[in-house]
Amino acid sequence: MCVTFFTLSEPGFKLILAFNRDELLDRPTLSAHWHDFVGFSSSPNTPLTDDGRPYPVKNEKVKPLEIVGEGQGRVLSGRDWSSTVGGTWLGITKDLKVGMITNNPRTPPAPGVQSLKTPPSRGKLLRDFLSAAPQLTSPPGAAEYLTSHHPTSGIYEGFNLVLFSLAKPQPDIGYLTNRPQPFTFSGLNRIQDLAGPKGCIGLSNLPIDKKWPKVKEGEERMAKTLEEWKSASEGIDELIERMFSVLSPSKQVECDNDITMSTTISPVKLGQDVLFNKDPTNTLTRWGGTRTATVIAITEKGEVVYVERDIWVLGDDGEPTRGTGERKFKFQGEISCS
Incomplete structure (x- = not known):
């Protein structure tokens, strides 16, 4: 149940983006790092680094601040360790391709739209866009990539995919969903038509033109926060911190509808057959909630700041x-200048 807010309208910036990842707390995951989407073994329990060594990172519980420059690989993202696909939910490349994906489980498919019995990983859609080799004569941009995947998008479970190609002065932006039926559009003007105050756009687990209360409120909160940041004449570090505050509002989740109101999801027990489980005898429950919050800021000069924070993790006692x-x-x- 992820949620994101972004704007392409802030003077001096190509993109400002804030993203909460809501997921099962025990789902094997690698934190944000530089890589090239290679090195996963055939077993999802034994991922390898890009040079073939066993990856040392599991579900980090406590990790100090790391400030990292450019590393090996061209992709900066976390990775899903629960599948050999090794896809991601949010990432950026050195040539300023940015992508994010949220699931869309609540919108039923239209007649004739049916995912495969064993659907492919949705993270693969984002992985393949971010990992496209830049040395290709003409690697696909956001709009071209989404158009090419439109015909086969119905085989996946429900999703929203937003892609940006920001190396050139004119941004290449696109959106693809497969619920209730496959639909895609591209272009700055088209996506700005969906914007809230001050060009701020929110997206969660419905199609981009359907907005839960937390999405509408988040758009307004982001716009207000940007105005306050400008009025205070602060720098980019303060901007990053303020964007984390946009992601922070939390409401106690006691029923399904509360998820539509809470930007940060406090841990809830998820049952096998019901969304929320309060039966102590049901041992098939798993904790879910907001695992990480990420803010990305890209200036007009292409300077990037990417910050990922752990929000909720499992302790040694499983709580x-x-x-x-x-x-x-x-x-x-x-x-690029052209």
Whole structure:
């Protein structure tokens, strides 16, 4: 049940984006790092680094602040360790391709739209866009990539996919969903038609033109926060911190509808057959909630700041605890003047 807010309208910036990842707390995951989407073994329990060594990172519980520049690989993202696909939910490349995906489980498919009995991983859609080799004569941009996947998008479970190609002065932006039926559009003007105040756009687990209360409120909160940041004449570090505050509002989740109101999801027990489980005899429950919050800021000059914070993690006793880890990356993106 992820949620994101972003704007392409803030002067001096190509993109400002804030993203909460809501997921099962025990789902094997790698934190944000530089890589090339290679190195996963045939077993989802034994991922390998890009040079073939066993990956040392599992579900980090406590990790101190890391400030990292450019590393090996061209992709900066977390990775899903529960599948050999090794896809992601949010990422950026050195040539300023940015992508994010949320699931869309509540919108029923239209007649004739049916995912496969064993559907492919939705994270693969984002992985393949971000990992497209930049040395290709003409690697696909956001709109081209989405158009090419439109015909086969129905085989996946419900999703929203937003892609950006930001190396050039004119941004290439697109959106693809497969619920209730496959639908895609591209172009700055088209996506700005869906914007809230001050060009701020929110998206969660419905199609982009259907907005839960937390999405509408988040758009307004982001717009107000940007105005306050400008009025205070603060720098980019303060901007990043303010964007985390946009992601922070939390409401106690006691029923299904509360998810539509809460931007940060406090841990809830999810049952096998019901969304929320309060039966102590049901041992098939798993903790879910907001695992990480991420803010990405890209200036007009292509300077990138990417910060990922742990929000909720599982403690050694298997119970949820507040995360303290943070990964901070700064690098110069590859930009083009034409």
